[in-house]
Amino acid sequence: MQPDPPAGAPLTPSIVFGLLQAHQQTAALRAAIQLDVFRAIGQGSGDVSSIARHSKASERGIRILCDFLVINGLLVKEDGHYRHTPASAAFLDPTSPSCLASVAHFLSRPEVLEPYGHLADVVRMGRTTLPGEGTVEPENPVWVEFAQSMAPMMAPLTGPLGAIVLGGRTGPMRVLDIAAGHGLFGIEIAKQNPQAHVTGLDWAPVLRVALDNAKKAGVQDRYDMLPGSAFEVDFGGPYDAVLLTNFLHHFDVDTCVGLLKKVRGSLKPGGIAATLEFVPNDDRVSPPMPAAFAMTMLGTTVAGDAYTFRELADMHKQAGYAEVTCHPVPMSPHTIVKAHT
């Protein structure tokens, strides 16, 4: 997102050049992660030659790369030495527990990048140029990578989602986590409620990642696996709550309504369906991060979208839910939508 120019500022083409060159920002951050530059800056003296030695790279390359990251707000430069910003220390230094470097790996996968190499074709056709159903093609290995890589991005969201789904509820309950991926959302329910039993649904290779995470969290004795497609397997149940996290955005409205109906059929009376989504305002251009997510769905799916709350509420009502509420997650681009049978 570009800041507005000050009122009365002269008209220059800088915004046009900025967008034309924006791809260099992505390339620079990926290169810095691959070359372990953020670890070098965290632990070394921050001068070009020590970073270059650590990264086994040229001094010219490191100097221009690090200057570029300073220009783009990701590092600071003091007396010719590079230092972390609070954001790079927290989210890019591999020694930080909240490091997101693996997210960069996922977002650099060919499946994720390829459509943007010929986006005009995508816009013409109105769908991904990836084969079949794009990233949601059955058994697409991209989701194993997603499960392994995107957990650090999702971890801060699990607490708020668990609190909204449970609302202080204790005692025995059954929870289905659809498209569980890394499994962190269901696992969080099991952690917040020691009597909750969670079933993770996803492709079998993905569920192995979720089960590993359940073991790490010590909840594997209350974690079942239901391998397969959310559109094909019998959900079993009945459940007290069903989670649909980062899933509906891949599909068109009719598919979402059909899935929400199937979910409702697996819920106990008074049960809860909780979706986690990028939810833009009705104008579809704000807030910037959830609104911009539609571009990722254009590039990688056949008919997915960043749905507004109005649209999501309407899907739930078509699927027979009684009450639909909107819960933006503070300090994140995500929103939780909660509905009752």
Place this chain on the structure above:
Amino acid sequence: MQPDPPAGAPLTPSIVFGLLQAHQQTAALRAAIQLDVFRAIGQGSGDVSSIARHSKASERGIRILCDFLVINGLLVKEDGHYRHTPASAAFLDPTSPSCLASVAHFLSRPEVLEPYGHLADVVRMGRTTLPGEGTVEPENPVWVEFAQSMAPMMAPLTGPLGAIVLGGRTGPMRVLDIAAGHGLFGIEIAKQNPQAHVTGLDWAPVLRVALDNAKKAGVQDRYDMLPGSAFEVDFGGPYDAVLLTNFLHHFDVDTCVGLLKKVRGSLKPGGIAATLEFVPNDDRVSPPMPAAFAMTMLGTTVAGDAYTFRELADMHKQAGYAEVTCHPVPMSPHTIVKAHT
């Protein structure tokens, strides 16, 4: 460039996601240009279906693309209709005389983009991964495209450069325009001084573009061509002024000093060497546009750089010039450096 977060703002990874997804901004602008979206918005009603019809594209694709351009500040959206911003009207609508769409074509060429697909390798080696000398490899056809495409970006700079070189001077004079490209800088001198005679030096296929432009400007009878490499051909002369526009940044310091010496040898006593460059401050991280240009030189050349004024002045002094002055061009990322024999 990212704006600083407000003081005390909570720490979020939004800057990291922003950079990882920045490549979508470049893809979106390129796609919109290819699909003639900016013409459609300038002349139509600005609703999704009329733009989609004009662009022969899907409504889903156009809606998500245009929303994304709004999010990134390039369009506005009012009551569901897309409108030009002042910048998109001036610089992206093909009916505008200052339209820069051809610049996008140049910046999308494989030679220009390819190194950013594996920038970590470039940083390791400290030089472009393009073969030979990169974009300055002799007879590289990229410069014919540059001459044809980048003229709209350079046109606003010709007036200021002409004024600084001439300083009100009239009467007969000879000017050499090294790496003339589109030829606009030398042509401007010929326009400002009807007795100036200009010699354009560049590869022969590039000079055909310059000669076309000289004809359009009506100065072809005072425009000579000197085809070849600036490092190999005899400059002839002596000249009253030699122009070196957007050229030194492709080379290392020693090569620049050698060329500046050769230029000095072709100048009359009191003659002027005028370079046009991206000149960052000594910190090399400000102002953002000239400083970021070093990343383009890292990706596409063996040893080029965005040189500071201190470095450029030192090169000129090493080459024997007497007086070196710095003239930032208002409302542009460029600086003119003027030196006397």
